[in-house]
Amino acid sequence: MRITDKHEAFYREHGYAIVENFCTPSELQDALQNFDKVMPGWVDFANNPSGPKPRYYDKPFPDQRGIPHFPYPENALNDLTFHPELRRFATLMGDGEEMYCEQSHLSYKASGQRDFEQAMHMDYSNHSLAYPPDVPKYWQTAYLYYFTDVTLESGPTAVCSKQHYPERILVPPYHTRESRPEIYDHEVKVTCPAGSLLIYGMRTFHRGTAITGDNHGRLGMFVTYAPKACRWMGIVGWPVSAGKREFRDWIEQASVEDRTAIGFPEPGHDYWTQETLDGVAGRYPGMDMTPYEMQK
Ligand SMILES: [Fe+2]
DSSP states (O other): OOSOHHHHHHHHHHSOEEETTOSOHHHHHHHHHHHHHHSTTHHHHHHOTTSOOOTTSSSOOSSGGGSOBSSOSSSHHHHHHTOHHHHHHHHHHTTTOOEEEEEEEEEEEETTSOOOOOOEEOTHHHHBSSOOOSOGGGOOEEEEEESSOBOTTBOOEEEEOGGGOOOSOOOSSEEOTTTOHHHHHTEEEOOBOTTOEEEEETTOOEEEOOBOSSSOEEEEEEEEEEETTOTTBOSOOGGGGTTSHHHHHHHHHSOHHHHHHTTOOOTTOTTOOHHHHHHHHHHOTTSOOHHHHHTO
16 A cells, blocks of 8 residues: 555644655656646646746636646546545545545646745635534545655645644634744645655645745646535536536546546446436447446
């Protein structure tokens, strides 16, 4: 297991964990190649931000929230989104609850682009309509892959151990340096080699920090899992993208398990009737409907 018992123990105690070199060298290489396919020029640019500025350097990407989202063309980033370890650990933290992937989007930052300094915050402010209790059944697990080395200069994520905010109710989900200095004083800047993974949650204070100097870049991908039963959670709604050609292509060729992981009705669900089988098959002509037919 790439997320070890030690990572788990640290996560339970502090609300975050860093898994250095989570990706194998070939997964990292494929992820970078795939990144370049989605965001042409960004891999070179992150390595050398003095070079020509790539597309979307100063314009939003034409996708949900102005950022490239799942499904990505080619497989490497999709595969990392659904990496079995991410699902296993999210399910473990959820005490066996079935999980779905509520977020997968890319992160790309470079010197000079803008100021990336954020205030300390918790992500439940845009991942939940309600409030994240300290209860496994309702636990969302957030991951941030880093595809480039993260140094102190390249805008490391800062996280603060939950030991420094032990109060029962964590409202508001953000604090300035003035309103809660100790959260900033005890922050840890996540520096790590390319291919590493940060694990955190909706009850973890963290923030993006500024890229300093004029020659640094950082590429990554956010992936979050939430209990499938909790419709009040999630940063995006996948159906809004379902009309896109690449999304339909992904639905058609995905495994049943991966489809289920974005909230698609699973085989055996009451939803499946002759009408829905025919309707879904009509909408996605390339999809193998057998697993849904067999277990209805
Ligand atoms: Fe955040």
